[in-house]
Amino acid sequence: MPSLLIALALLFSQLSLIAFGGGNAILPEMERRWSTSITG
Amino acid sequence: MTIALTETQAVRRHPSVAELFVGFLQLGLIGFGGVLPLARRMTVEQRRWLTGEEFTELLSLCQFLPGGNIINMSVAIGLKFRGMTGAFACALGLIAAPSTIVIALGVVYDRFQDDPHIRHLFAGLAAAAAALLVSTAIKIAAPLRNEPIGIAIASLCFVAIAVLRLLLLPTMLVLAPISALATLRFA
Numbered sequence: 001m002p003s004l005l006i007a008l009a010l011l012f013s014q015l016s017l018i019a020f021g022g023g024n025a026i027l028p029e030m031e032r033r034w035s036t037s038i039t040g
Numbered sequence: 041m042t043i044a045l046t047e048t049q050a051v052r053r054h055p056s057v058a059e060l061f062v063g064f065l066q067l068g069l070i071g072f073g074g075v076l077p078l079a080r081r082m083t084v085e086q087r088r089w090l091t092g093e094e095f096t097e098l099l100s101l102c103q104f105l106p107g108g109n110i111i112n113m114s115v116a117i118g119l120k121f122r123g124m125t126g127a128f129a130c131a132l133g134l135i136a137a138p139s140t141i142v143i144a145l146g147v148v149y150d151r152f153q154d155d156p157h158i159r160h161l162f163a164g165l166a167a168a169a170a171a172l173l174v175s176t177a178i179k180i181a182a183p184l185r186n187e188p189i190g191i192a193i194a195s196l197c198f199v200a201i202a203v204l205r206l207l208l209l210p211t212m213l214v215l216a217p218i219s220a221l222a223t224l225r226f227a
Contacts, residue, residue, distance in 0.1 A: 018207050
């Protein structure tokens with residue numbers, strides 16, 4: 001569980017850094033990374 | 041004109057930390073599908089914390105920075121009036137209610153996800169969310185309709201992300217300078 005939480009925190013910190021223009025810009029990237037790093 | 045300006049300045053108020061927190065808490069509670077238009081109405085028209093120009097300037101800055109626009113905006117407004125405490129109060133106020141609701145919904149979903157009614161409910165919500173996204177994309181793309189360079193860059197970006205499944209960061213690092221140069225050269 002702690003490793004999953006760390007992975008989630010890292011994932012969303014990276015995504016927030018590239019979310020230029022707002023959250024909608026990173027939705028495809030979020031879906032891709034979610035499917036490969038978290039659930040994959 | 042002078043009288044109008046004086047009146048505008050006279051009614052402008054500097055909110056306390058509590059007022060900032062409550063204001064953004066209310067925004068978070070009612071901001072289904074996007075908070076920005078409501079944020080402008082609250083901060084400029086109703087509570088007169090900012091002028092329209094100040095709001096637009098802050099919004100421009102926040103759109104340029106990474107992260108959610110409205111989160112950046114809440115931090116900027118809080119910082120402007122009450123420093124770091126105000127910034128935390130605004131950001132916390134904005135995310136408190138939606139976070140609580142989403143966590144509660146997540147718990148409900150986790151418990152009842154096998155129920156066909158809940159599955160249908162979430163399928164319907166997913167369809168509505170997809171439609172909202174398509175609608176936002178059309179609104180964002182509409183101003184580009186008379187700009188062939190903009191359309192070309194947007195199409196390239198779509199192909200790179202949606203079709204070729206390239207990473208967002210390198211795609212942005214390549215396309216942003218090309219877009220800026222092409223606009224400077226041909227616009």
